[in-house]
Amino acid sequence: MNLVLLTEKELSDGLPLADVRAVHLLGTVGLKVGDSFHIGIKNARRGLATIQATQPVLTFTVKFEDLVQKRIPLTVIVGLPRPQTAKKVLHDLASVGADKIIFFDTEKGDAGYATSSLWKDGEWIEHVIKGAEQACSTQVPEVIRCATLTAALADIKTSSWKVALDPYEATHALGENAPTAPHAVLAIGPERGWSATERALLIKNNFALCHLGDRILRVESAALAGSMIMLSQLKIWEKHRPLAP
Amino acid sequence: MNLVLLTEKELSDGLPLADVRAVHLLGTVGLKVGDSFHIGIKNARRGLATIQATQPVLTFTVKFEDLVQKRIPLTVIVGLPRPQTAKKVLHDLASVGADKIIFFDTEKGDAGYATSSLWKDGEWIEHVIKGAEQACSTQVPEVIRCATLTAALADIKTSSWKVALDPYEATHALGENAPTAPHAVLAIGPERGWSATERALLIKNNFALCHLGDRILRVESAALAGSMIMLSQLKIWEKHRPLAP
Numbered sequence: 001m002n003l004v005l006l007t008e009k010e011l012s013d014g015l016p017l018a019d020v021r022a023v024h025l026l027g028t029v030g031l032k033v034g035d036s037f038h039i040g041i042k043n044a045r046r047g048l049a050t051i052q053a054t055q056p057v058l059t060f061t062v063k064f065e066d067l068v069q070k071r072i073p074l075t076v077i078v079g080l081p082r083p084q085t086a087k088k089v090l091h092d093l094a095s096v097g098a099d100k101i102i103f104f105d106t107e108k109g110d111a112g113y114a115t116s117s118l119w120k121d122g123e124w125i126e127h128v129i130k131g132a133e134q135a136c137s138t139q140v141p142e143v144i145r146c147a148t149l150t151a152a153l154a155d156i157k158t159s160s161w162k163v164a165l166d167p168y169e170a171t172h173a174l175g176e177n178a179p180t181a182p183h184a185v186l187a188i189g190p191e192r193g194w195s196a197t198e199r200a201l202l203i204k205n206n207f208a209l210c211h212l213g214d215r216i217l218r219v220e221s222a223a224l225a226g227s228m229i230m231l232s233q234l235k236i237w238e239k240h241r242p243l244a245p
Numbered sequence: 246m247n248l249v250l251l252t253e254k255e256l257s258d259g260l261p262l263a264d265v266r267a268v269h270l271l272g273t274v275g276l277k278v279g280d281s282f283h284i285g286i287k288n289a290r291r292g293l294a295t296i297q298a299t300q301p302v303l304t305f306t307v308k309f310e311d312l313v314q315k316r317i318p319l320t321v322i323v324g325l326p327r328p329q330t331a332k333k334v335l336h337d338l339a340s341v342g343a344d345k346i347i348f349f350d351t352e353k354g355d356a357g358y359a360t361s362s363l364w365k366d367g368e369w370i371e372h373v374i375k376g377a378e379q380a381c382s383t384q385v386p387e388v389i390r391c392a393t394l395t396a397a398l399a400d401i402k403t404s405s406w407k408v409a410l411d412p413y414e415a416t417h418a419l420g421e422n423a424p425t426a427p428h429a430v431l432a433i434g435p436e437r438g439w440s441a442t443e444r445a446l447l448i449k450n451n452f453a454l455c456h457l458g459d460r461i462l463r464v465e466s467a468a469l470a471g472s473m474i475m476l477s478q479l480k481i482w483e484k485h486r487p488l489a490p
Contacts, residue, residue: 002461069459096470097460135460175477212473213482214314215342215380216247221469225341228457228470229477232420237458 002136003038003046005129011041014059022058040138044068071139072097073183073236074227075160077152079106079190080145081219083116087127088220094131094141096227102144104152107195119145149198153205160185162207165226166194170211174229177208184230188223247381248283248291250374256286259304267303285383289313316384317342318428318481319472320405322397324351324435325390326464328361332372333465339376339386341472347389349397352440364390394443398450405430407452410471411439415456419474422453429475433468
């Protein structure tokens with residue numbers, strides 16, 4: 001955890017000692033009064049916290065950065081994978097800074113994926129939070145579940161730079177063609193690949209079908225690699241602004 | 246497993262039924278006599294196997310591809326991470342098709358990492374094998390352990406396109422500058438970052454210090470994303486050549 005995400009209320013009240021974040025900071029990392037760590041308010045400012053007291057709750061003062069870190073103009077559409085894979089996708093795309101992650105139920109997917117506790121009990125949120133904390137970022141992706149690819153496509157800007165990864169029908173390698181818009185949409189099929197209907201829908205919606213070479217990557221690896229190649233092409237990465245140590 | 250890697254001997258003798266690959270093919274996947282699956286000989290040809298018999302051992306005929314899949318001109322140097330992370334790096338870089346992975350003991354690393362069973366008992370090999378099988382590739386990276394970064398750098402072509410990821414001292418985003426040679430070397434620091442000596446050594450050896458934006462990625466994510474961005478820039482990805490289904 002490179003940064004601890006808090007609510008405004010936790011910031012003013014302090015963290016109970018049984019809170020997992022307090023246990024991590026005081027127990028695992030071994031911080032003491034006067035020590036510092038990075039904190040952030042979800043989708044808002046981040047700053048450097050200095051511990052004021054460790055009893056009866058963990059309290060701290062915070063020197064906030066002046067500017068809020070920008071969101072990254074990337075939406076990723078993913079065919080709903082098995083829960084174990086979905087957790088990695090949620091974490092890794094949150095680390096990358098995706099603005100939005102849209103999962104849709106696929107024609108070739110397993111209906112059981114949608115009813116796992118990851119979705120039913122809202123466990124998905126902890127994976128995007130952890131991904132943002134890993135990235136030392138306060139910006140947490142919006143996560144959307146759609147019943148169909150059609151519904152997912154209704155939720156994106158039509159003017160976006162749209163790429164679908166498709167190792168079987170791709171005409172170009174990702175990276176060969178320049179971005180067509182300053183905001184990217186990447187579509188990743190389910191583990192068993194796109195159905196003919198889904199592929200036709202992507203083409204109708206002006207997605208370029210691209211590949212990542214002739215090696216077949218796992219869904220989570222393709223999502224991460226595809227996102228990072230598109231972001232690299234968009235040239236929107238600011239020079240890294242590290243927080244004061 | 247998208248492909249099963251075999252030795253020439255296993256190809257002619259067949260697989261014992263207790264072999265994990267036979268258990269996977271017959272038990273998990275449920276293949277029967279007449280069914281097909283992809284096989285390959287490590288660093289050699291791949292082909293489509295058709296099951297001839299499932300008793301007393303699993304035997305098959307193979308229709309091999311004419312050409313051996315090319316190796317990818319990418320070497321990745323990685324500061325030796327904790328074993329759990331090293332396993333992911335080995336798998337993911339094998340999937341990407343890295344030609345060589347060089348781990349070096351870092352100044353800020355933990356001496357315990359080097360003595361884990363992953364390295365002591367040779368368990369590392371199963372992770373690169375699984376990565377290649379995931380990728381449907383027969384090409385398995387060469388894996389090298391070095392005591393220092395100096396030793397690791399002695400093992401690369403000096404004329405390579407050399408990039409080190411360094412979120413703190415980077416001057417450019419990876420992807421901003423064009424490749425300087427048709428073979429890439431990517432250097433990834435340890436979890437706690439490069440030491441001053443290591444960084445000076447990289448600069449002396451003409452590594453460009455690059456970042457991946459202002460989000461801090463895990464070592465395994467940075468290794469995967471950095472590799473894929475460089476490969477995308479090298480434009481060496483052939484059009485995907487899927488095996489006949």
